[in-house]
Amino acid sequence: DAGVTQSPTHLIKTRGQHVTLRCSPISGHKSVSWYQQVLGQGPQFIFQYYEKEERGRGNFPDRFSARQFPNYSSELNVNALLLGDSALYLCASSSSGGALLFGPGTRLTVL
Amino acid sequence: ELKVEQNPLFLSMQEGKNYTIYCNYSTTSDRLYWYRQDPGKSLESLFVLLSNGAVKQEGRLMASLDTKARLSTLHITAAVHDLSATYFCAVDRASGTYKYIFGTGTRLKVLA
Numbered sequence: 001d002a003g004v005t006q007s008p009t010h011l012i013k014t015r016g017q018h019v020t021l022r023c024s025p026i027s028g029h030k031s032v033s034w035y036q037q038v039l040g041q042g043p044q045f046i047f048q049y050y051e052k053e054e055r056g057r058g059n060f061p062d063r064f065s066a067r068q069f070p071n072y073s074s075e076l077n078v079n080a081l082l083l084g085d086s087a088l089y090l091c092a093s094s095s096s097g098g099a100l101l102f103g104p105g106t107r108l109t110v111l
Numbered sequence: 112e113l114k115v116e117q118n119p120l121f122l123s124m125q126e127g128k129n130y131t132i133y134c135n136y137s138t139t140s141d142r143l144y145w146y147r148q149d150p151g152k153s154l155e156s157l158f159v160l161l162s163n164g165a166v167k168q169e170g171r172l173m174a175s176l177d178t179k180a181r182l183s184t185l186h187i188t189a190a191v192h193d194l195s196a197t198y199f200c201a202v203d204r205a206s207g208t209y210k211y212i213f214g215t216g217t218r219l220k221v222l223a
Contacts, residue, residue: 042199042213056210090153094209099144099156
């Protein structure tokens with residue numbers, strides 16, 4: 001079975017631009033979560049979606065938004081990029097009773 | 112403020128030695144997770160600890176959970192170079208929500 005997939009793998013943007021990151025959960029998993037990991041730190045929770053509804057939001061500005069589609073895939077959007085948005089963005093899916101299973105991540109560099 | 116703290120932050124150890132990584136947390140969650148991360152890679156799930164007193168072992172790694180003390184340990188036995196990585200513990204903000212708070216990470220380097 002395929003694990004969590006994310007695209008693109010790497011992305012370079014300039015300040016002020018917009019970015020869309022994509023994620024497909026493990027087949028059968030209905031929940032998707034997004035995390036931001038800045039270099040040298042632990043991941044920080046951004047969003048959680050379940051059955052297309054937002055179930056939680058971390059301490060991130062409104063420039064960050066997300067959605068989940070009927071096939072349970074998800075998009076994370078970030079507007080008006082700042083240098084500090086440079087990070088590894090991780091998507092994870094989960095099933096009841098288990099741990100979050102993370103995708104390979106998208107490394108975003110903002111210049 | 113909800114916090115998860117790990118110590119040490121950095122650990123350099125000789126092959127064959129034993130050591131323990133500590134994870135203290137302030138939430139009331141009774142679930143704790145351990146992950147491994149290799150440089151430039153994503154997170155790999157190692158252990159899921161679901162109740163007080165839970166102990167899990169895989170190879171040279173053993174994890175335990177004391178929910179009363181809000182403490183988890185990751186014990187390394189007879190370390191080998193392949194265990195070099197960063198190890199994170201994580202807890203739910205509230206049990207079963209899967210909204211994790213991650214620790215600061217422990218960067219482990221095993222020297223041959």
